[in-house]
Amino acid sequence: MTTFSTSARVLGTAALVALVAAPLCAVRLNAQAIGAADKARPVQGDPGISSMQVLDAPEYRVLQDYAEPGAVRRMHNHPDATYHVFTLLTGQLLLTIEGEEAREVKAGQVVALKGGARHTFKNTGTVTATIVEVFGKAAPK
Numbered sequence: 001m002t003t004f005s006t007s008a009r010v011l012g013t014a015a016l017v018a019l020v021a022a023p024l025c026a027v028r029l030n031a032q033a034i035g036a037a038d039k040a041r042p043v044q045g046d047p048g049i050s051s052m053q054v055l056d057a058p059e060y061r062v063l064q065d066y067a068e069p070g071a072v073r074r075m076h077n078h079p080d081a082t083y084h085v086f087t088l089l090t091g092q093l094l095l096t097i098e099g100e101e102a103r104e105v106k107a108g109q110v111v112a113l114k115g116g117a118r119h120t121f122k123n124t125g126t127v128t129a130t131i132v133e134v135f136g137k138a139a140p141k
Contacts, residue, residue, distance in 0.1 A: 032090065032127050032128060033066050033090055033091075033127070033128035033129070033130045034089055034090055034130050035064050035089075035130060036052070036064075037050070037066050037128065037130075039052055040052040040064065040065070040066055043065075043073065045074065046071070046072065046073050046074055047071065048067060048068035048069075048070065048071025048072075048123070049065065049066070049067050049068075049071050049072075049073050050065065050066045051063055051064070051065045051066070052064055052065075054132075058137065058140070059136065059137055060134055060135060060136050060137055061134070061135045061137065062132065062133070062134050062135075063132070063133045063135075064130065064131070064132055064133075065130075065131040065132075065133060066128055066129065066130060066131070067091070067093065067121065067122075067123040067128065067129040067131065068123060068128050069123050069125060069126050069127065069128065070122075070123060071122070071123050072120065072121070072122045072123075073120055073121050073122075074120060075096075075098070075118055075119070075120040076118065076119070076120070077116050077117060077118040077119065078115075078116065078135055079116050080116075080135075080137065080138070081115040081116055081135040081136060081137075082115040082135075082136035082137060082138050083112070083113075083114070083115050083134075083135070083136035084112070084113040084114070084115055084116075084117060084133065084134070084135055084136075085110060085111075085112055085113075085133065085134040086105075086110070086111045086112075086113060086119075086131065086133055087109075087110045087111075087131065087132040087133070087134075088105045088106065088107055088108070088109055088110075088129060088130070088131055089107060089108075089130040089131065089132060090107050090127060090128070090129060090130040091107060091123060091125045091127050091128060091129030091130065092104060092105065092106045092107065092123070092124055092125040092129065093105045093121045093122060093123055093124060093125075093129055093131075094121060094122045094124050095111065095119065095120075095121045096119060096120050096121070097113055097117050097118070097119045098117065098118035098119065104124070105121075115135075115136060
């Protein structure tokens with residue numbers, strides 16, 4: 001499991017660290033979804049999963065995702081990502097990264113994935129999970 005400080009060094013952006021760290025200070029393990037869940041759009045083909053883009057900067061993109069209890073996000077990847085930081089704010093998930101053992105992720109935990117890594121997750125808890133994902137972008141050519 002990757003710690004927040006390791007992920008922060010990978011990102012190298014103080015503003016991005018503040019964006020992800022601030023909500024973690026107030027997270028309760030059994031909290032319901034936080035943020036603007038009502039503005040998120042359903043992910044086609046994945047019932048109970050919704051997502052919205054929060055920021056789109058030249059260096060990175062930030063999504064906020066929601067997974068209802070029992071919902072599964074099918075195996076997928078983000079092929080344009082140079083890095084991928086997965087932060088669970090509320091709930092608990094079973095996260096599987098292709099080629100690795102499945103792992104339980106609980107509220108407040110941060111996982112760093114390689115850019116473009118295929119992954120899937122299932123909400124194994126009883127509340128809607130809130131996930132913040134940060135993706136690095138390649139420098140424009």
